[in-house]
Amino acid sequence: MAIKIPRGTQDILPDASPTWQWITEKARKICQLYRYEEIKTPMFESTDLFHRGVGETTDIVQKEMYTFKDRGDRSLTLRPEGTAPVVRSYVENKMHGWANQPVKLYYIGEMFRYERPQAGRTRQLTQFGVEAIGSDDPSLDAEVISLAMAFYKSFGLNKLKLVINSLGDLESRKAHREALIRHFEPSIHEFCSDCQNRLQKNPLRILDCKVDSEHPLMATAPSILDFLNETSKQHFEHVKEALDAMGIPYEVDATLVRGLDYYNHTTFEIMGADFGAITTLCGGGRYGGLVSELGGPEVSGIGFALSYERLLLALNAEQVQPEIENPLDCFIVAIGEAAEKKATELLYLLRQQGITADKDYMKRKTKGQFKQADRFGATTVAVLGDEELEKAIINVKNMETGEQQEVAINEFPQYVQKLVENRRDSHE
Incomplete structure (x- = not known):
């Protein structure tokens, strides 16, 4: 169960x-x-x-x-x-x-x-x-x-x-307390058990009762403002x-x-x-x-x-929507086992620079990885495969402008960081 x-x-x-x-x-x-x-x-x-x-x-x-x-x-x-x-x-x-x-x-x-x-x-x-x-x-x-x-x-x-x-x-409350007792005491049997218990202990609490809120004596109860x-x-x-x-x-x-x-x-x-x-x-x-x-x-x-x-x-x-921003700065699409290992390294380097980054962990095909990046709302998508590894490059696409760029792998973290900074500056 x-x-x-x-x-x-x-x-x-x-x-x-x-x-x-x-x-x-x-x-x-x-x-x-x-x-x-x-x-x-x-x-x-x-x-x-x-x-x-x-x-x-x-x-x-x-x-x-x-x-x-x-x-x-x-x-x-x-x-x-x-x-x-x-x-x-x-x-x-x-x-x-x-x-x-x-x-x-x-x-x-x-x-x-x-x-x-x-x-x-x-x-x-x-x-x-x-x-x-x-x-x-x-x-x-x-x-x-x-x-x-x-x-x-x-x-x-x-x-x-x-x-x-x-x-x-305390002086004002004492005078008001005595007035409340005199007001409710003759008919206290008509009130709930809680109010009956409160009459001598704390009659002010009777006014806060939800059960007897419509009782006629509630509307005519002595006002504290008259006893200040x-x-x-x-x-x-x-x-x-x-x-x-x-x-x-x-x-x-x-x-x-x-x-x-x-x-x-x-x-x-x-x-x-x-x-x-x-x-x-x-x-x-x-x-x-x-x-x-x-x-x-x-x-x-x-x-x-x-x-x-x-x-x-x-x-x-009032249909107020929260002001929440949680952008994914970069999603790495890795194609092949060697690219997968390199992507793990690159993710770590991006995160060390304060860049939010992610990749696929479900062994999805290339098309599925792109869909995942889209669901995450990634503002930058980087593609790394065997061909890119041989050339020591990575393909980077700015999803807001559509611009694509081949970037040297050793310059990739700095390049993405620059994209993120420019994007933040343009949104301020």
């Missing part, structure tokens, strides 16, 4: 891999412009990190984590999200003591969540995220949001909508002023709470073209208390995360 791929995962085949690499290159380029540096954290961490960092009442912790015991009976979890591991590293490596503050980081890697697979939602997902830690400046919130928007716009996506909200500071104290109001106003200054349009949505417990003050989501049940492309926000919860100082941070899988859906929805 054949073994099949686990549900909720996918193989990235060679024809799709260049698109994923293209996305990664875009992410790295935009982070370089904004002066964010890459960090890599382990694929698994102590389970306690996510219980403390993400929150006991979140769906991630309660339902979605891949947790296992190692041989030392330690509980470990495949990382379901990127912020808690980055903050753990920030604390453990004492980045708060670095000269350059805030510390601006980005990560690209696989996350794992046990949830129902659907379009744009898989059990192993590739995530790109940024974290800026060590400053409370609201203009940093706007910078992070602008980075996310610039990333999406770099692909040529036009159907984007930025939604923002403020969850306020002066400090929280000023922070949110400064964020909006910074976005206005950059000309980034947004909508304020008081029901936007996000799904993780560590958020406070600014939260945001970026929506994309309607490509199915899920339109949220990116989500993030400011977090306070997370660094200190994991043993660090009382500093806050802000970040976002997005998945490649949902970005690909948005690209398909």
